[in-house]
Amino acid sequence: MMQMTGAELIVRLLERQGIRTIAGIPGGAILPLYDALSGSETIRHVLARHEQGAGFIAQGMARVSGRPEVCFASSGPGATNLVTAIADARLDSIPMVAITGQVPLAMIGTDAFQEVDIYGMTVPITKHNFLVRSAAELLEVIPQAFRIAMSGRPGPVLVDVPKDVQNQLVSFEALPEPAVPDPAPSPDLEAIAAAARMIDAAERPVLYLGGGVVHSGASGLAVSLAEQAGLPTTMTLMALGTMPVDHPLSIGMLGMHGARCTNFILEESDLLICVGARFDDRAIGKAAQFCPNAKIIHVDIDPSELHKIRTAHVAINGDVAAVLEALLPQVKPILRKRWLSHVDSLKARFPIAMPGRDDPRTHYGLVHAVAAALDDEAIIATDVGQHQMWVAQAYPFRRSRQWLTSGGLGTMGFGVPAAIGAALAEPERTVVCFTGDGSFKMNIQELATLAEEGLNVKIVLMNNNSLGLVYQQQSLFYGKRVFASRYRGEPDFLKIAEGFGIAAVDLDTAANPRAALAQALQSRGPCLIHASISREEFVYPMVPPGAANTEMIGD
Amino acid sequence: MIEQVAEPLQQQGFAKVVLELEVNNHPGVMSHICNLFARRAFNVEGILCMPMADASRSRIWLLVFEDQRLEQMVLQVEKLVDVLSVRRHGAEHEVFERLEKFFL
Secondary structure, rough: OOOHHHHHHHHHHHOOOOOOOOEOOOOOHHHHHHHHHHOOOOOOOOOOOHHHHHHHHHHHHHHHHOOOOOEEOOHHHHHHHHHHHHHHHHHHOEEEEEEEEOOOHHHOOOOOOOOOOHHHHHHHHEEEEEEEEHHHHHHHHHHHHHHHHHOOOOEEEEEEEHHHEEEEEEEEEOOOOOOOOOOOOOOOOHHHHHHHHHHHHOOOEEEEEEEHHOOOOOHHHHHEEEEHHHHEEEOOHOOOOOOOOOOEEEEEEEOOOOOHHHHHHHHHOOEEEOOOOOOOHHHHHOOOOOOOOOEEEEEEEOHHHHHHHHOOOOOEEOOHHHHHHHHHOOOOOOOHHHHHHHHHHHHHHHHOOOOOOOOOHHHHHHHHHHHHOOOOEEEEEOOOHHHHHHHHHOOOOOOOOOOOOOOOOOOOOHHHHHHHHHHHHHHOOHHHHHHOOOHHHHOOHHHHHHHHHHHOOEEEEEEEEEEEHHHHHHHOOOOOOOOOEEEEOOOHHHHHHHHHHOOOEEEEOOOOOHHHHHHHHHHHHEEEEEOOOOOOOOOOOOOOOOOOOOOOOOO | OOOOOOOOOOOOOOOOEEEEEEOOOOOOHHHHHHHHHHOOOOOOEEEEEOOOOOOOEEEEEEEEEEEOOHHHHHHHHHHHHOEEEEEEEOOOHHHHHHHHHHHH
16 A cells, blocks of 8 residues: 655656656745645756746757657736747647646635636636546546646646645555557558559649648658658648658648748649648638549548548548558559659749848848758757748758747747756757747746756847837738837847856847857857847738738748 | 627527437546537526446436537537447437426
8 A cells, every 4th residue: 555645746747658757836825835846856857937837948959859758837916927838839749737826615616816727718728627636536636637638639738736736645556557648540441542542543643741740740750651652741830850851752831931942832733741740821821722623532630630621532540650650562663754854844943032041141042051060960949930930941951850930829939948848858959040039028037947957059030120020911901000010119129148147149149140150159168149130121022911812922 | 909709698599409429438538528618608498318228328418409519519529539420319208298297
């Protein structure tokens, strides 16, 4: 018979689940759990400076490792501060277990100090959530939380634990086994055979890869399918890296800021093979006009994604890797010379224009200079905005999990804490966080966490002293009525970094910006690399909101 | 150019259906289900919930319109961890008919 408190039980179960790093912030209602955590010999706690930072640190770890990671927050404001990071994990299908303290059971519903119904609040943004009512329930709830977070389409799970439950003694015979994911649904073999026949019969097929390929670890299989069946391959924002960008079959990212050629090739396709993607509006533009002449094969682990936006001719519910494995031997090797040479001519005629790509003081040039100074082992995180799209367009991604970005929710403030998480998960890698001045200020307090942990994170700040994408949209679509998108104050980010104890390099004043950049990237430890970017640089080409993907503006 | 605003969803003129859900019986299950319908502005015309003989489970009856979003709604309901099964019946199912006399 074993006996321990609820808090000790949580820590034991996390240890057994293989959790080695937890990000969080303590507070009154979660102090018993922190007390128990202080006795753990295997779990290291990383003290964030804002709970949203803790949530994104956990996400950064999970995006790199592919397994559920954990964050802690106290009740009330601690818990509500986690909400954005949880919603972000939900939209990008990131496995995460958030554990929050709650006021004691008897005080729930009394408007007690720092009481908030985080269970109710997180119903629509979690895969599932729990309000634990006894310490004994933890024996089931904690493994269940991990099982749910990692089974099928991954996602966030919240476990709300009242303070008295953390303190309650519980006796039990044995600890439960660590959670493992549920087996994936066995794919429909007839549908797979039908898909193979459609691929063989198609004349202008396109392979469309989404984040599901990353989650399923199927990038190698996806590339094999493309090569075997001669499929030009586009990737969503979430899937960048699943096929190396310089692979001859890669046609790059599709959608709002994809290349013109990519959207033109899709327009001409007669078969779209959608693998682990979800026809997001930023990717496909006006749904009815996306690939108007194409039949659709849709593979997804989540049955509710099939037929959600576009009705598929063949829909296959299953794990992407398992489906591709079954599909590959049935697909005929085809060279598809005519279609591929047409694709190549479209690629040559309508590439993304990258003015200034050789000048590290321009936005594209800076992205290229960073890439030139690093190899594929580096991890690239971004915040959200113009810089994010420029990096997505210009950085040569060549492997899965090389690229961490907030896609579905588009959360400014994601970058720095996610990069910290990535560096915690894989400390031997260089982690670069491209950010903009708007995003950077949204979780700038995590510079303190970064300095304390001394992680190898390089923040490349593209500073145009404005909310660049808002300024761009107002300039293009709101009659140049620029409002609330230009900052009047201009903080000195170099001094801010210095104040946090982080080295800083200013490319604006460097005699040789390329050399200064390379040196900053190659020396170990955190560093801020600052570069001013003109506010008049816009992200092009662009599909105007609500338009079809072929109606792009700009070069 | 501004993103289009969706047309108001039409519900009148659609047939009604009865959904029969078997769910885990604990506080919070109803909120997961109602939340799902509410945030999609999918009107639930009638709702009935009782524990089953085995008290660890409940049965929920929902009366809804069969509009074009129903398929997606059912798929979303099936994804809820506490929902064990979903069955679909026609509007002629007697469960709500027999209740009607309490609402006269």
